Amino acid sequence: MSEPLTKVDSAVGGLSSSPPKEKGHRRASSSAAGVMNINDLEKDGIELQIAKETQKTGWKINSSPATVEDKDILKKHLTTPPVKKIDLHFKLGMEVTARNLKGVTIKDAMDAIHKAYKKRADDELDQPYLAGFEWDKEESWTRLIVHLQKEPGVAPTSGKKKKNKHGDE
Secondary structure, three states: OOOOOOOOOOOOOOOOOOOOOOOOOOOOOOOOOOOOOOOHHHHHHOOEEHHHHHHHOOOOOOHHHHHOOOHHHHOOOOOOEEOOOEEEEEEHHHHEEEEEEOOOOOHHHHHHHHHHHHOOOHHOOOOEEEEHHHHHHHHOOOOEEEEEEEOOOOOOOOOOOOOOOOOOO
16 A cells, blocks of 8 residues: 555645735835925924915815916915815815825815815805915824915914014014
8 A cells, every 4th residue: 555646736746936916016106206294294393384365265165276366376385395185174174185195286275275165056055255274283294274264365464373484474
């Protein structure tokens, strides 16, 4: 009964010696160079600057961002350094998120706000115009506070607005 085996047991022999194929390298997200994750900025302590062009849009939040007179400001990044996404917080507690892998622009922020308010009638809104954004790192590093106003045009300069760092007030 000591005959040599004629069949090969697949559990022991007959296996190819090549290792299993590795999956191809997964491509990183298609974000542009220099665009940061807001959480990384918080970890590194890098502060945000908000584009001051947001304060003079005269944009009504329940109308399309395409109604803004100065179309060039829509292409500008909302923050410096540019971020992939940022939460926009309203005083009444509502929050929307603006996203763009190439860096959130002013238009991306307006689109997110418009999506939340487009079904509201003018008489439902106490303050229908965008006054600008405020970044309060003490309250939350990862979100901007949206300021609204009753009248279109340049935002009123109050103590709560971002202070002009150049001193030419």
